[in-house]
Each structure stands twice: as C-alpha cells, then as structure tokens.
Amino acid sequence: MENKLIISLSPHIHNGDSVEKNMYGVLIALAPAFIVSLIYFGLGALVVTVTSVIACLFFEWAIGKYIMKSEVSTICDGSAAITGVLLAFNLPSNLPIWIILLGALFAIGVSKMSFGGLGNNPFNPALAGRVFLLLSFPVQMTTWPKIGQLTSYIDAETAATPLSIMKGVIKGAPGFSLDQLPDAFNLFIGNNGGCLGEVSAAALLVGLVYMLMKRIITWHIPGSILLAVTVFSGIMYLVNPQIYVSPLTQLLSGGLMLGAIFMATDYVTSPMTNKGMLIYGTCIGLLTVVIRLFGAYPEGMSFAILIMNAFTPLINTYCKPKRFGEVAKKK
Structure with missing residues (x-):
C-alpha cells in the first residue's frame, strides 16, 4: 500500500x-x-x-x-x-x-x-x-421574589434588592436607608434577593477559580473590572459615605461578579490581546459604577458590557500583537 x-x-x-x-x-x-x-x-x-x-x-x-x-x-x-x-x-x-x-x-x-x-x-x-x-x-x-420560597413560582412574595436600596438612597426616595442592606457576609453567600445567578458571589468565585485553573479564561478581564470598580466606587465612597456604599458592597451586589466572570469574558465579544482585555475591563468597571450611581437603572453591568462589546473591534485594531519577526523601529 x-x-x-x-x-x-x-x-x-x-x-x-x-x-x-x-x-x-x-x-x-x-x-x-x-x-x-x-x-x-x-x-x-x-x-x-x-x-x-x-x-x-x-x-x-x-x-x-x-x-x-x-x-x-x-x-x-x-x-x-x-x-x-x-x-x-x-x-x-x-x-x-x-x-x-x-x-x-x-x-x-x-x-x-x-x-x-x-x-x-x-x-x-x-x-x-x-x-x-x-x-x-x-x-x-424588576419584580424580585424573596429568597426561601422554594415551592412558589409566579405568586412568590417580592422584596427590594440591595441595588434597588442603593439607588433609592442615592435618589433620596423615602423609605430607603443603607441600614437596610445585608452585611458583607450575607451578600457573599447569596442571602439576598436578585437575579438567579447574581445572588452568591462565593459560588461565582468558585467558578472563576475553576476556569482559571483550566485556562478557559485569563485573569485580565475579571481582574481589571473588579479593580476598576473598587477604585472608582472607593473614590465616591470617600467623597460621601452617607449615600454611596463601600467598594466591597459594590463588588458583592447585583450582577457585577456574574458579568465580570462569565459575561465580559466571552471569547467572541471581548478583545484578543492582554492589553486590550485590560482596557476593555477597566472601561466596563468604570461604566458600571457610573450607571449604578448616576443612571436611571440600579444595575449597570449589562449595559456596560454591551457598550464595550461595540468597542471591541476598535480595541483589537489599536492593540494588535507584534508580528512574528518584526523589528522595532528606532525612534
């Protein structure tokens, strides 16, 4: 043969x-x-x-x-x-x-x-x-069931979420106070209302560790998002802690962890290079804080990611990797 x-x-x-x-x-x-x-x-x-x-x-x-x-x-x-x-x-x-x-x-x-x-x-x-x-x-x-109603579906009793409480305090709405927010531990384990996948930061971080270990994603996008949110929300907290919550509360509330770990890291809609990922993640973090604090909606993560999805081609154009064999030009 x-x-x-x-x-x-x-x-x-x-x-x-x-x-x-x-x-x-x-x-x-x-x-x-x-x-x-x-x-x-x-x-x-x-x-x-x-x-x-x-x-x-x-x-x-x-x-x-x-x-x-x-x-x-x-x-x-x-x-x-x-x-x-x-x-x-x-x-x-x-x-x-x-x-x-x-x-x-x-x-x-x-x-x-x-x-x-x-x-x-x-x-x-x-x-x-x-x-x-x-x-x-x-x-x-925006109608959120209380947790613990295991056999209820459409007729579940509803309650305010941490993000809606934060937005009510920022807008000065009657009946809202930062004292109503769950503490950091309850936010971390998920003992609060919200969307299905955003309640437990602990469970989402377990998924992050798994994907990093399996090299499904890299740290650049989630790391830059979390750092940007920490920095920008920390600045606002120092400016006025009476209406703005601490960076830790921002990180553990709403869909921030879900978006940073599982949504923003989507292969197709995120930049290809490490530099591009850092720019992309930092902008998502900044936009999320801006929308949460000054926008009409309590949550800004979804809008921030979609906005930066639109900028991904531009970021990829700006952050092109060096061609193999290319010699750097002397200045």
Missing part, C-alpha cells in the same frame, strides 16, 4: 482545546451558582433555567435548519446551552415562561444567528436578550 504525505495548513500540533471543551468547561463552572439558586429560589430557579436552556437550544436548531439551511447542527457545541443558562441567571425567578421564550428568541435569533452564528455575533447574546426584556417588560423584570 502506497504511503502518501499529506500536507495541510498549520497548526499541526495543538494543546487539545476546542469549542466544545471550553464551552462545557464554562457550564461546569456555572454549576455552583445554579445549585445556590436552587437552594434560595427552589422551583422558580428550576423552571426559569430549564425553560431558557431548552428554548435557546430549540431556536438555534430551528433557525439553523429551516432559515439558514445549514446541514451542520451547532446545538451540541455548548454555546447555545451557555446562552440559555446565562440568560436565566439574569432573570428573576418568577418571570412568566412566555417572556423567557421571547428573551431566548431575541438572544439566539437576533443577537447570534442573524449575524451568522457562533463567532460572528458582535454582542453577548444572553446580555442582549436580558436588556431586550428589561426594556420591553420593565415591571416583570
């Missing part, structure tokens, strides 16, 4: 990474936060998450098969499942199923598949779906 030398394009040796491996690694990293959401929200967390994941998988399959006429199915690569989980993690646990379906359709159909599918979308699909729902259904998207 004649042996033939097969010549192919580089690289010929790789480290075993693949889209599927990294995507399922992210899903494993999200598992602690999902478990905590089940502990605090029970049935509501299960219904919202399962609905969102199934809807995202279905819409990706249906659009790919019947609209894009693709012969290759992408629902098994893990990207649609991650979009479903992250979308669910940005929703309250009492959101009606039909609204979840609309959010999943927008996330997959508009924000992802309309641009050509995985690798082509300029904006994070889950965040785009979340912002679409927030603008379309502001009442349902």
